[in-house]
Amino acid sequence: MIPNEIKKILSDSNEKIATRKAYGEKLAELGEVNNDIVVLDCDLSKSTKTNIFAKKFPGRFFNFGVAESNMMSVAAGLATMGKIPFASTFGVFASKRAADQVSISVAYPKLGVKICATHTGISVGEDGATHQAIEDVAIMRSIPNIKVISPSDGTETSRVIEKIIDIEGPCYVRLCRGSSPLIFNQNYKFELGKGTRIMEGNKATIISAGFTTHIALNAAKKLMGGGIEVDFINMSSIKPIDEDLLIDSAKKTGLVITVEDHNIIGGLGSAVCEVLSNNSPTRVIRLGVKDKFGASGTADELIKAYGFDEESIISTVKENIV
Secondary structure (H helix, E strand, C coil): CCCHHHHCCECCCCCEEEHHHHHHHHHHHHHCCCCCEEEEECCCHHHHCCHHHHHHCHHHEEECCCCHHHHHHHHHHHHHCCCEEEEEEEHHHHHHHCHHHHHHHHHCCCCCCEEEEECECHHHCCCCHHHCECCHHHHHHCCCCCEEECCCCHHHHHHHHHHHCCCCCCEEEECCCCEEECCECCCCCCCCCCCEEEECCCCCEEEECHHHHHHHHHHHHHHHHCCCCCEEEECCEEECCCHHHHHHHHHHHCEEEEEEEEECCCCHHHHHHHHHHHHCCCEEEEEEECCCCCCCCCHHHHHHHCCCCHHHHHHHHHHHCC
């Protein structure tokens, strides 16, 4: 069942948009009204869509070449001068290559650097394992002081970018390469540390974030059509996470299934397990990349091969509900 108050914020559009595109467009829009916003990139502005900002505000855009670690250090310096730096690159480079600078130069002094990484997860597709960030949430979530957010669609991405400008300290925003359907309409409001229960049921709880949210939501709707009603939660705020919502849902359903385009070690599923093991021990099944590297293929092919497509979600629920 979809509650009436939730229906008011759900999109009825067939439009698809990549979260990286929504990010680039929102940055350029905010740049019109906030002169403190500066954008940093590493020779990937066409891919990260920061080129939209660069064209409008060339004096506030900085290209560092293939030097991600240096970019993070400079972003930290700009933050100390009262600027609002948005540091953008692919997820693999923002997390693994620049981890030391992110930790010591940005997170340790709690500087307001907004790290917005695109091309995350195996949904990156044909670029293959070297460019598929499947450990980035685990890395960023384990660094103190960093908020970790994985928007589910273009609308939520816009709301997140608006919000993090006013959030103190560093943020890591996880964005995607491919386009996905709009889940929310313009009535939606993002709140850090809060999830959105889109569907209500008592058979199981399905939790997702980022690119997999539309996949998991379609699976939940098909389950509902077959008489299996589930709680479906969009948990875009991974750190901090909505503990109260998780505990409430888990107590009601007794079975939690997480879906993420990320290694099941250290990501959304792990965050959920940590909350529930401390507060309301519940069986949790994590669907995602099962401790493997990625591969080259289309996004759809890889998501199916790695076992978190619609059919895999539906069969997992059916096989495990009481």
